[in-house]
Amino acid sequence: MARIDREGIFKARVIEHAVTQTRNGFPQWQASVYLVAKFDEEAAEPVWIDWSEYNMSVPVYSVLCNNDQKLLNWENVERATGWDGNSFQSLDGLDLTDHVIQVRIEEDTYDGKTRLKVQWVDAADSDPYGNRVKKLAVAELQTLSAKFSAFASKKSAPVPVKRGGTSTKPMPTVPTAPKKVDPSAVEAPATAPVADSSPAPVADSASTVAPVVHKKLTTVKNKETAWAYVVDNAPTGGSEEVVNDAWIKNVQKLNKDEATFTAKDWKAVADTAVTTLIRF
Numbered sequence: 001m002a003r004i005d006r007e008g009i010f011k012a013r014v015i016e017h018a019v020t021q022t023r024n025g026f027p028q029w030q031a032s033v034y035l036v037a038k039f040d041e042e043a044a045e046p047v048w049i050d051w052s053e054y055n056m057s058v059p060v061y062s063v064l065c066n067n068d069q070k071l072l073n074w075e076n077v078e079r080a081t082g083w084d085g086n087s088f089q090s091l092d093g094l095d096l097t098d099h100v101i102q103v104r105i106e107e108d109t110y111d112g113k114t115r116l117k118v119q120w121v122d123a124a125d126s127d128p129y130g131n132r133v134k135k136l137a138v139a140e141l142q143t144l145s146a147k148f149s150a151f152a153s154k155k156s157a158p159v160p161v162k163r164g165g166t167s168t169k170p171m172p173t174v175p176t177a178p179k180k181v182d183p184s185a186v187e188a189p190a191t192a193p194v195a196d197s198s199p200a201p202v203a204d205s206a207s208t209v210a211p212v213v214h215k216k217l218t219t220v221k222n223k224e225t226a227w228a229y230v231v232d233n234a235p236t237g238g239s240e241e242v243v244n245d246a247w248i249k250n251v252q253k254l255n256k257d258e259a260t261f262t263a264k265d266w267k268a269v270a271d272t273a274v275t276t277l278i279r280f
Contacts, residue, residue: 001057009039019092031060080121100124226266
C-alpha cells in the first residue's frame with residue numbers, strides 16, 4: 001500500500017490492531033488502517049470523498065495513559081473502537097475486522113524531521129467539524145462580547161504565542177534556574193555588603209540549569225496549570241527546547257486566541273503535548 005502524502009480528516013478501515021507499549025512502558029493502542037474516504041473541509045456541509053482508489057495506509061499510535069492519569073486518547077479509542085475501557089485485555093481482544101474509524105492526520109516534527117502522523121482517532125460517524133476549530137465572524141464575536149461583558153477581565157490579556165514563531169519561552173512566568181553571571185561584569189554596589197562566610201556552593205559541571213520542581217497535578221484548570229502539567233510529565237531527559245516546541249505547537253493547533261481558551265482547551269493542549277513528548 002502507498003503511504004499517506006497529505007494532512008486531513010479521513011475515514012479508515014482497521015486492518016490489524018493490538019495493545020502495545022511505548023519506549024517508556026506506557027500502554028498504547030497501535031493499529032494499521034486503510035484510508036477509505038477524505039473529508040472535504042471546505043464544504044459547508046459534511047462531504048466525504050472516496051479515497052479507497054489511492055490505496056493508502058497509515059499506522060496509529062494512541063498513548064492511553066501515563067503514570068498519573070488517563071490521557072484524552074483513552075476516551076477517543078473508546079469511541080472509535082467501542083472498547084468498554086475496563087481492561088487492556090478487552091481492548092486487545094476486540095474483533096475490529098472491517099471496522100471503520102475516523103482519523104485526523106497532521107504534520108509532526110521531532111528531532112528535526114517532519115512526518116505525517118495520526119494525531120486523533122474518533123468514531124466513524126462523529127462530527128468531523130468537531131475535530132477542527134470553527135472561527136466566528138467579527139460581528140458574531142462583537143455580539144458575544146457585548147452580551148457577556150460582565151465576565152470580561154479588566155486586566156490586560158495574556159500575550160498569545162506567535163503563530164509560526166520560533167520562541168522557546170511560551171510560559172515566561174514558569175520559574176527557571178538563574179543564569180550564571182560573570183562576577184567581573186557586575187557593577188559593584190555603592191555600599192559593600194557584608195561578606196557571607198558560608199562556603200560557596202560547588203557548581204555541577206554536568207548541568208547548567210537546575211531542575212524545575214512542580215507538584216504533580218491531576219487537574220488542569222488554566223494556562224499555568226497546563227504548563228506545569230507538561231513540565232511535570234515530560235519524559236526524564238527531554239531537553240527544554242523539545243518541551244517548549246511541543247507546547248507551542250499544540251497551543252497553535254487550536255487556532256484561536258489564548259484569551260478565549262477554556263479549561264477544556266488547556267487540558268487538551270497539556271494532554272496532547274505530553275503525548276507528543278512520549279516517543280515510541
